[in-house]
Amino acid sequence: MALTIQKTWDCNVYVGNDSKHGQASEVxxxxxxxxxxxxxxxxMFGTAQYPNGIEAMDTTIKWTYPDNDAQIAxxxxxxxxxxxxxxxxxxxxxxxxxxxxxxxxxxxGYTKQHQGGAFTPRTDVELESVLxxxxxxxxxxxxxxxEVDTENNIYAVNGEDMLADRRANLGI
Numbered sequence: 001m002a003l004t005i006q007k008t009w010d011c012n013v014y015v016g017n018d019s020k021h022g023q024a025s026e027v028x029x030x031x032x033x034x035x036x037x038x039x040x041x042x043x044m045f046g047t048a049q050y051p052n053g054i055e056a057m058d059t060t061i062k063w064t065y066p067d068n069d070a071q072i073a074x075x076x077x078x079x080x081x082x083x084x085x086x087x088x089x090x091x092x093x094x095x096x097x098x099x100x101x102x103x104x105x106x107x108x109g110y111t112k113q114h115q116g117g118a119f120t121p122r123t124d125v126e127l128e129s130v131l132x133x134x135x136x137x138x139x140x141x142x143x144x145x146x147e148v149d150t151e152n153n154i155y156a157v158n159g160e161d162m163l164a165d166r167r168a169n170l171g172i
Contacts, residue, residue, distance in 0.1 A: 005092040008103065013061060014084040015070045023066045025126065027085050029105055030057035030133045032148060054148065054155070057133040059083070059107055064124050065117070074129045075114045081131060083107040089140065101141035109133040 013024040036049040073081050087103040109131035117125040137147040147156040153172065155162045
């Protein structure tokens with residue numbers, strides 16, 4: 001089996017459908033942290049844990065001063081913001097670069113803070129947007145890795161909806 005190396009760096013951020021190329025300096029995507037419930041019964045030597053939901057998700061975008069449209073969208077706490085983060089994964093093998101694969105992250109969330117920035121001589125002004133994420137879908141090379149929709153009770157991995165039966169049982 002040949003060794004393959006996969007490298008990813010750089011990205012582009014979209015607010016709504018508008019590219020903000022060159023305006024963001026860093027993006028931190030959400031973490032999915034599972035809520036685990038303990039289970040212990042008579043005759044059990046130990047305690048088992050089972051998943052029972054996920055904790056709230058956040059994403060952070062550091063800007064080197066975004067344009068007015070992005071600032072306006074991110075200042076409105078009452079309307080969710082659609083964010084898309086696009087990147088490229090380069091796959092190498094012993095013959096060199098084999099392929100480029102698209103990485104696309106779709107996020108929807110509410111702004112948790114709006115910064116004015118800190119101004120100092122000869123230094124770029126950086127702003128940070130923190131969003132409470134209610135929807136996140138990650139695709140790599142057209143393959144759905146994960147989809148989380150907290151408002152609609154959706155949790156999918158590799159395109160398989162893990163909560164479909166639960167929604168049906170609940171009548172939603």
